[in-house]
Amino acid sequence: MTEVALQAVELVRRIEGVVSHTLVNGIDLAVNKGEFVAITGPSGSGKSSLLYLLGLLDAPSEGEIMICGQPTSKLSETERADVRLTKCGFVFQFHFLLPEFTSLDNVLLPMRAAGRMTEGEMRERGLALLGSLGLGEHANKRPNQLSGGQRQRVAIARALANRPEIIVADEPTGALDTASTEQVFSILRDIADQGQTVVVVTHDPALAARADRRIHIVDGKIAEITERCGGELVCAAVS
């Protein structure tokens, strides 16, 4: 039986204002452990908004998000922060590394914030992560001494630091060249293959094709789900 790592039920995110605006409009979604899901859709369709909700960065107006079966709608802001720290890893289009810190220190940041390992264990893990992403010799460089692709890989290493169940990435390759894009994607693919759950927003159909499941969003709603069936992606459902 497959285990559900991330589940969204009737998810709605509305912005109240002079003109109310619905960014996410009733999304039901269950992502299995170890699954690699790509979210696609036209610009402004609400992909980022959905991702922020899934990663507990934003709170839904209605509906529920369950992370590893645990409902999150009733959590306080501090508890949500704790879930983000330990269960969700974020990768953004822009690397968002702390400019004053070295690659290693940036990767160590979530571990230090969680404070569950000794300094030695943390460094060991940080270096191992950087090494596995091909950044072994860049551990002591600052973000401005790295290329765009390298920075994005440091950001991935940081997202992985606390061994989160779920990695969410919003156009992580949006600002990268083809070679770096390829590299970043195969890393995310490997992460999913090793059992962590990956949800990634992308504009690139070729990359989306490498996911286990592709969810197409239009106007804040799921328009189409494409699932992998024996190596081929086939149209599975249209809602």
Next chain:
Amino acid sequence: MKLLFNIAWTHVSARVRQTLVGMAGVAMGVGFTIMMAGLMQGSQIDFLRQLVDTMPHITVEDERRSVPTQPAEQEYAAVQMADIANVGKRPGIKYPESVMSSLRSWIPGDVAPSVQTSAIIDHGGARIGITLTGIDPRREVHASKLASQMREGKLDDLARAPNGIIVGEALAEKLGVKTGNTVLLVGGQGTRLNSTVAGLFRSGMKRVDESQIYSLAGTAQLMMGQSGVVNQLRLRLNDPMSAQKVATQVEAQTGYKSVSWQEANADLLSTFTVRDFIVLTVMGAMLLTSSFATYNIISTITHEKRQDIAIMKSLGMREYAVRRIFIIESIIIGVVGILFGWILGYLLCYGWSKITIFNPLTGTTVPLQIYYSAMHYVVAGGISLLCCAGAAYFPARKATRVHPVDIIRGAS
């Protein structure tokens, strides 16, 4: 915590100049506050010490505080009497010896009898009104500092010279008399007495040195024309600060008006209270304004670091932890500033203590009295640190409240 400190350190160390300005602000505030506190308390303590050394701590007078209630008033509620003289002729304290021995049994200090009257010194054409206090030299030693204030002669010399008196140096100078000279004392009843100057004292209080003279009790009684009377008991306490409390007890026990030195100088002491209030307000304002630079720096940093704040929050750092980073930054600035402020304060105090001024109270030129107290340093530092933390708290709270999504959307 180490992580927060690390981040805080990278922020402040990247802004050396701003940080130094902030530290200088704090240092000045703390330094000048310490200086003011030292000067203020120094002068005050110096003054009080003189007051306490010169005056009896408690004076028991042969008077009542108010008109005694009349028998008719006690008997009939409707009766009210007015125009009753409180004291006619000074009646003296009844059975002074037994009053003193009963006081001595419980007061934390000692008591001596004295006879106080006013007189005029007539010498070489000068006529100066003075207060003559007749004392018992053996007991006076326990009840006042007069013995140690003697510049020439000893208390015992009073008994050796005929009608000996001890005169303040300032008065002696005014009259142009020396030890051994004879002056004429004229009493209220017209008594005229040739007295010999047996010694000179200097209390340091101009008021006392110019108008107070001492003699044996018998001489003063002679001047009053009331032999054997004791109209004043003078108490000296081990702890002068308890005078007020003890005075009340003495008054309750003896029924005689007992005036503590605080009460006798209430007007002076009340100006101290006003002065304290003003100075404390100024010092508080100084410490507060000295943290403004810190407020500025933290505001700037939180503004520049909005994106970092959003990242840290999105990674799952708790809001108060992120906020703490900026508080730590201001505390770093504060602590270093305070250390420099302490040095500055000490140097300023030291500098002032080298300056001499003319003291109108004693009529002498003396170095400024500075009171050095660790308390000043601790309190100035503590308040300054609180101000810095407060100065950081508000911008930090504002900045860390931001929703990470808003910033992340804006940046990408």
